[in-house]
Amino acid sequence: MRLFALSRGTPLLPVLLVGLLLGSGLVACAPGDSAPPDGEAEWLHTSMKGMTDVMVHDIRNPPQASRVYAYASTAAYEALQPMDSTYRSMAGQLNGLDAPPAPASDQAYYFPLAGLEAFFTVAEAMMYSRDRLAPTRTWLEAQIEALGLPRAVRERSAAYGVAVGEHVLAWANSDFYRETRGMSSYTVREDEPGRWMPTPPAYMDGIEPNWMHLRPFTLDSADQFRPEPPVPFSMEEGSAFYEELQAVMAYDGHTVEGEKREIASFWDCNPYTLHVHGHAKFATKQMTPGAHWIGIAANAARQDGRSLLESAETYMLTALALADGFISNWDEKYRSSLIRPETVINEHLDEAWIPLLQTPPFPEYTSGHSVISRAASEVLTALYGDTFAYRDTVVVEYGLPARSFDSFFDASNEAAISRLYGGIHYPMAIDEGIRQGAQVGRHLIDRVETRPGVPAVARSIVPPISDLAVVRSTDAARRP
Numbered sequence: 001m002r003l004f005a006l007s008r009g010t011p012l013l014p015v016l017l018v019g020l021l022l023g024s025g026l027v028a029c030a031p032g033d034s035a036p037p038d039g040e041a042e043w044l045h046t047s048m049k050g051m052t053d054v055m056v057h058d059i060r061n062p063p064q065a066s067r068v069y070a071y072a073s074t075a076a077y078e079a080l081q082p083m084d085s086t087y088r089s090m091a092g093q094l095n096g097l098d099a100p101p102a103p104a105s106d107q108a109y110y111f112p113l114a115g116l117e118a119f120f121t122v123a124e125a126m127m128y129s130r131d132r133l134a135p136t137r138t139w140l141e142a143q144i145e146a147l148g149l150p151r152a153v154r155e156r157s158a159a160y161g162v163a164v165g166e167h168v169l170a171w172a173n174s175d176f177y178r179e180t181r182g183m184s185s186y187t188v189r190e191d192e193p194g195r196w197m198p199t200p201p202a203y204m205d206g207i208e209p210n211w212m213h214l215r216p217f218t219l220d221s222a223d224q225f226r227p228e229p230p231v232p233f234s235m236e237e238g239s240a241f242y243e244e245l246q247a248v249m250a251y252d253g254h255t256v257e258g259e260k261r262e263i264a265s266f267w268d269c270n271p272y273t274l275h276v277h278g279h280a281k282f283a284t285k286q287m288t289p290g291a292h293w294i295g296i297a298a299n300a301a302r303q304d305g306r307s308l309l310e311s312a313e314t315y316m317l318t319a320l321a322l323a324d325g326f327i328s329n330w331d332e333k334y335r336s337s338l339i340r341p342e343t344v345i346n347e348h349l350d351e352a353w354i355p356l357l358q359t360p361p362f363p364e365y366t367s368g369h370s371v372i373s374r375a376a377s378e379v380l381t382a383l384y385g386d387t388f389a390y391r392d393t394v395v396v397e398y399g400l401p402a403r404s405f406d407s408f409f410d411a412s413n414e415a416a417i418s419r420l421y422g423g424i425h426y427p428m429a430i431d432e433g434i435r436q437g438a439q440v441g442r443h444l445i446d447r448v449e450t451r452p453g454v455p456a457v458a459r460s461i462v463p464p465i466s467d468l469a470v471v472r473s474t475d476a477a478r479r480p
Helices: 040-058 062-083 111-126 130-145 151-172 240-249 258-266 289-303 308-336 341-349 368-384 408-421 427-447
Strands: 273-277 280-284 390-392 403-405
Touching (some): 040 111, 040 130, 040 308, 062 151, 062 308, 062 368, 111 130, 111 308, 240 341, 240 427, 258 403, 258 408, 289 390, 289 408, 308 368, 368 408, 403 408, 408 427
Antiparallel strands (some): 390 403
């Protein structure tokens, strides 16, 4: 049984290569040993899925969920990083993050335990229903108990993980999230044509209208990659906006069939869908768009046999792209505050028209799914390559069939076009959202380094941003 997990590098603390106790049955890795740790990466995958399940239960909205993923995954990575000197801390690389506590140089640690303890320290603090994490915690504790670690090592490692987790929580508490809880909500102004209004069937208030005030993780500011403004609202036939509207009208929810219907449903990712049948109402829950991409990251790490530390790296970088993507996207959503297609079509063109997907409760422009999917795919491509084919099984648990993709860009393009098929976004919101997400993702890759040369944009194979248009007609191809 392996005691110390290494990930294709040499340990930072040579003292950790000393056997702990004679007769303990525990041995240390030799320097340069690159064999994957037994089951340790799976512990992190299971823990991440457990946290996702709790957020689905609690109906965490997409921006909030992205924030949780970013802080929890950073905590795990930071507590694991000392196990391999080729990996770099995020201190000084992420906005506002100071160096976390360092492990004692003359003591032995089991860093997998420390990393998972840091993860749960943050996750439990950020969950509404934190008790629902208990089954995952209990399972994990049983796995570690079975190792037979000396008590002192176990307690020291757990304490170190808690210290790192608390350091990350202190960092999170300074990101202005708490202040936004008391800020003003979105104001509906029916006298301003083209301005967003709540949509059926729930007519919910606009969620997180102050999200752009949060401290980004790598962006210089929320509006660093401010997209081009949407075309002006106009119901004049032949106007640019009218053409955008006509493109969406082609996808009436009553008539969308075949693969386009499957694509829209696959990428729906609506955490709260309200169903109304006469006087009866009930809701169904799904994971958020960000959770879907965290699941894709998990699938990639498993498929590629990534170690615990490499998996933590994948989760963290993906989560940071998602979190900054939502901050950038929400900044534009509540600046342009553009009305949704459903509202305009029902009021001016066809009151019987409905979108296939339920319109989410926030302004239209730009498409959030387009932004965060492109940002995540940039990072995952930087880690796994542009020809990493995989089968996405993330939403099978919600009764949807798996789908196969040739690359992460292939998947992100499909996620983007799904919003047109679903009837909830104009083509311009999708096109500009992809550009915005590409900029966010590439900025993160340029700004952050987890180990020498990683992540790095393979600029010879990544399409330039000017060529990222997904939709230019009402009958867009699956792979533009």
